[in-house]
Each structure stands twice: as C-alpha cells, then as structure tokens.
Amino acid sequence: MSHGGGGGGPVVLCTPACVTRSVPRVASGELGRRYAALAYEIGRGVAQGERLAEPLALRARARGVLDALGVRIESAPESLTVRGGPDRGAVQGVGTLIVANHISWLDVVGLLAVEPVTVLAKREVGQWPVIGTLARRAGCQFIDRDGLRQLPYVVAELASALRSGRSVLAFPQATTWCSVPGGRFRRATFQAAADAGAPVRPVTIRYYQHGTRSTTAAFLGDETFGASLHRVARARGLTMRVTAHSPLHGSDRRELAAAAQAVVTTRCEEGG
Structure with missing residues (x-):
C-alpha cells in the first residue's frame, strides 16, 4: 500500500490496481481546459522565482493548481498552525509540526492551499522535472529516507526550524498509501518536536x-x-477533505508518534 521501497524504505504492498479509475470522468474538452489552466499556474510559479516561497504567493499557486485540476478542498479548521504557549505545554513562539497521512502528491498541494508551511519531502521529489524546481523554490526541505546517517542532522534542522517559529509539514508514514490508516508513523520527525518543545x-x-x-x-x-x-485531471467531482485534530504535546517521540497515528486512524474510521 505504498509508493516506495528498496533499501531501508517502506515495503511496497499496494499497486495502481488499488486506485479508483476516475469514474465519472470529464469530457475531453474539459480535460484539455484543465491541462491548459495547470500549465498557466505552473508557468506563473516558475516566473515568481524565489518569491514563490512567500506565504501569500505559495497559497495562491497551490489554490490555483487545485482549481485548474477541478479539485475542491474542504478544511476544518482552516488553520493548521497551533500558537503555542506555556499554558499549552509548548514553548511560546515555536512553530507547529504538522503530521498527516500520505495518499498522494496532491496532499502537499492541498495542505499548502490551506496554510503555507515548510514541507519535508523525499529527495526524489526534488529531482522531478519542473515540479522539483518549484518545490525547491517553495522552500521544501528534502530527506533521503534510506540515508540513516543523515537522519540526526535532518532532525536537528527541523528542530531549529520549529524553534525559529516556522511550522513544518511532514508525512511520517514515509510514503504514500491507498487508505488513511496506511503504515505506521515513523518516530524521527517527532523527535524534532520534542526537542523544540513544539506542538x-x-x-x-x-x-x-x-x-x-x-x-x-x-x-x-x-x-x-x-x-x-x-487520472486526477480527468476525475469529475474530486474533493480533498482536510481535518486538523487537537494538538499533542510531549517529550517522548514514541508516545507522540503513537498518539498522532491513533488520532488520524480513529478519526478516519469514524468518518470525522
């Protein structure tokens, strides 16, 4: 049920056969219009250069991509960042570690449309044509999921970003899955939140x-x-629903990872 594998990465258990075949689909004319609109949005992103990393610009481009593809987004609540404080068990002024289940590349676009934050992405994304360039300009941080020796440095960088007040989006399942429960939440990124005292x-x-x-x-x-x-471009009536749950606080990465996974999985099963 994943998009990955090899080395120390997650084992591939799911194939494209698990995917709904975009029924109903849009007509060929609408599909062409969507691709034209997407090319326009990508072109605007490229033209913005380093300014793409600015929150307003990043949100506008993310929303533009969703609109171009005909994807509707629902978010509750509309903000993902938690404003910490001593009464909430977090250090005042730190950023938020946002952790989500991972289904698609579209996850990142949708979450950036809700709230522009720093995204932690796998190294391969940075090597994709055009998309990789946009990801780098948008301020993504890349991680080699098989490079265990680099992991302590990545955790330290994330903790530093959180202490500086920047919020970071991570997908602790490390790869994509066809359903919300997916794989277990890996603990490394939660260590950064514990070190920074971040929610x-x-x-x-x-x-x-x-x-x-x-x-x-x-x-x-x-x-x-x-x-x-x-497949996404030709899908009719596609909606992405984003549900942000109550913040978690703690100093033990194992407990934080287990609690976050339990919340995401339970709320999924309840349909909340």
Missing part, C-alpha cells in the same frame, strides 16, 4: 468523488507522476 498537529486527509470515498488521487507502486496526474 504536534495531527491531520487526516481523505478523498471523495461525489460524496463517496475514492482512491483516485492515490499515487502508488511504480506508477509515474504523469499517469497519476492524468
């Missing part, structure tokens, strides 16, 4: 088509980005 905001991402749960947006197995993009 952890668990987030559940789900996709629907005309009100029915859908795996259309899932990016799985050895599927190419182009194939996944095409």
Whole structure:
C-alpha cells in the first residue's frame, strides 16, 4: 500500500490496481481546459522565482493548481498552525509540526492551499522535472529516507526550524498509501518536536468523488507522476477533505508518534 521501497524504505504492498479509475470522468474538452489552466499556474510559479516561497504567493499557486485540476478542498479548521504557549505545554513562539497521512502528491498541494508551511519531502521529489524546481523554490526541505546517517542532522534542522517559529509539514508514514490508516508513523520527525518543545498537529486527509470515498488521487507502486496526474485531471467531482485534530504535546517521540497515528486512524474510521 505504498509508493516506495528498496533499501531501508517502506515495503511496497499496494499497486495502481488499488486506485479508483476516475469514474465519472470529464469530457475531453474539459480535460484539455484543465491541462491548459495547470500549465498557466505552473508557468506563473516558475516566473515568481524565489518569491514563490512567500506565504501569500505559495497559497495562491497551490489554490490555483487545485482549481485548474477541478479539485475542491474542504478544511476544518482552516488553520493548521497551533500558537503555542506555556499554558499549552509548548514553548511560546515555536512553530507547529504538522503530521498527516500520505495518499498522494496532491496532499502537499492541498495542505499548502490551506496554510503555507515548510514541507519535508523525499529527495526524489526534488529531482522531478519542473515540479522539483518549484518545490525547491517553495522552500521544501528534502530527506533521503534510506540515508540513516543523515537522519540526526535532518532532525536537528527541523528542530531549529520549529524553534525559529516556522511550522513544518511532514508525512511520517514515509510514503504514500491507498487508505488513511496506511503504515505506521515513523518516530524521527517527532523527535524534532520534542526537542523544540513544539506542538504536534495531527491531520487526516481523505478523498471523495461525489460524496463517496475514492482512491483516485492515490499515487502508488511504480506508477509515474504523469499517469497519476492524468487520472486526477480527468476525475469529475474530486474533493480533498482536510481535518486538523487537537494538538499533542510531549517529550517522548514514541508516545507522540503513537498518539498522532491513533488520532488520524480513529478519526478516519469514524468518518470525522
């Protein structure tokens, strides 16, 4: 049920066969219009250069991409960042570690449309044509999921970012899954929150088509980005639902990881 594998990475258990085949689909004319609108949004992002990392610009481009693809987003609440304070068990002024289940590349676009934050992404994303360039300009931090020797340095950088007041989005399942429960939450990123005294905001991402749960947006197995993009672009009535849960606080990464995973999984099963 993942988009990854090899080395020390997650084992691939899910293939594109798990994906809903975008039914109903848009007509060919609408599909062409969507691709044209997407190209326009990408072009604007490239033209903005380093200014793309500015919050207002980043949110505008993310929302523009969703609109171009015909994807509707629902978010509750509308803010993902938690403003910490001593009475909440967090250090005042620190950022928030936002952790979400991971289904698709579309997850990042949708969450940035809700609230622009620093995104922790796998190294391969930075190497994708055009998308990699935009990701770097948007301020993404990249991690080699198989490079265990680099992990302490990544954790230290994340803790430093959180202490500086920047909020960081991470996908602790380390790879994409076709359903919300997916794989276990890995603990490393939670160490950064513990070190910085930062709150952890668990987030559940789900996709629907005309009100029915859908795996259309899932990016799985050895599927190419182009194939996944095409399926999303031709899907009619695709909605991404983002549910941010109550913040967690603590100093033990194991407890934080387990609590965050339990919240995301339980709320998914309850449909909340």
